[in-house]
Amino acid sequence: MIDIHNHILPGIDDGPRNWDEALELARNAVANGITTVIATPHHAHEQFHNPAEGVIALTEQMNERLNQEAIPLQVLTGQEIRVHHELLDRWEQGASGELLTLSGTKYMLIELPSGRVPEGTEELIYELTLKGITPIIAHPERNRELAADIGQLQRLVDSGALAQVTAHSLVGIFGRGVEKAAWAMCRQGLIHFVASDAHHATRRYFCLREAYDAVRDKMGDQAVNYYKRNAQLLLNNGTIEQQVFEATASSDGAWGKVKQLFGRSKK
Ligand SMILES: [Fe+2]
Known part of the structure; x- marks a missing residue:
């Protein structure tokens, strides 16, 4: 399995504090069935600033350590970039080498503050797409405004x-409200990837396999295949298609038949 969002690099954000913890988290990833991770340390965050150069160097070191320890995991470069007013300018001034997309593809992981959607986010998304970048919103279900109004996430997806x-x-680890919002977003076709956002081997570990099992239970194999295929497509810098899962509830409340509606393609 491929994981496109995690904090596996040591000592640069709220992930592992040192190499021992990072290697423990790497072993946890392998035990979870993961072969490739894109490391996405926080950047342009109130507390964490991790420009490209340092992330690239640390990723190289991480792969060397994994090799030495015979841990079969490949780590690729990325960032989780907090949305801010200068993001577009920073990207346009690419020579500064500050920002990283996910493994050098057109896909960029962006993070909203947890409480709100900053003004101008729709415009920022649209402007990024004009520059050939496809932004991926990290965990919208954990944003209070988006969780309360899924239509707002629809507008961001419509913006590109x-x-x-x-x-x-x-x-369900973040509570019932977040869980409900997460499933509602999945079923409405507003989610394109499942990722771990792992930070720590015990407190916030890789539980991708468990999450895919839950997707299989509630939405069926087709949904699992869709999310897994998208992670691979991302690595290949391919095109991700939107897929809406319209499910009918069976008598026990589980989601039964999964109906796929093919939406428009994303450029
Ligand atoms: Fe994260």
Whole structure:
């Protein structure tokens, strides 16, 4: 399995504090069935600033350490970039080498503050797409405004964004409200990726397998295949298609038949 959002690099954000913790988290990823991760340390965040150069160097070191320890995991470069007013300018001034997309593809992981959707986010998304970038909104189900009004996420997707749900949200670790919002977003076709957002081997671990099991239970194999295929397509810099899962509830409340409606393609 491929994980497109996690904090596996040591000592640069709220992920592992040192190499021991990072290697423990890497072993946790392998035990979870993961072969490739895109490291996405926080950037342009109130507390964490991790420009490209440092992330690239640390990713190289991480792969060397994994090799030495015979841990079969590949780590690729990325960032989780907090939305801010200068983001577009920073990207246009690419020579500064500050921002990273996910593994050098056209896909960029962006993070909204947890409480609100900043003014101008729709415009930012649209402007990024004009520059050839497809922004991926990290865990919209954990944003209070989007969780309360899924129509707002629809507008961001209509502006050209994709969205990633966090594994822990699907298995209820962030509470019932976040879990409900996560499933509603998945069923409405507003989620394109499932990722771990792993930070720590015990507190916030890789639970991608458990999340995919939950997706299988509630939405069927086709949904699991859709999310897994999208992670691979992302690595290949391919095109992600929107897929709406319209399910009918069976008598026990589980989601039964899964109907796929093929939407428009994302450029
Ligand atoms: Fe994250």
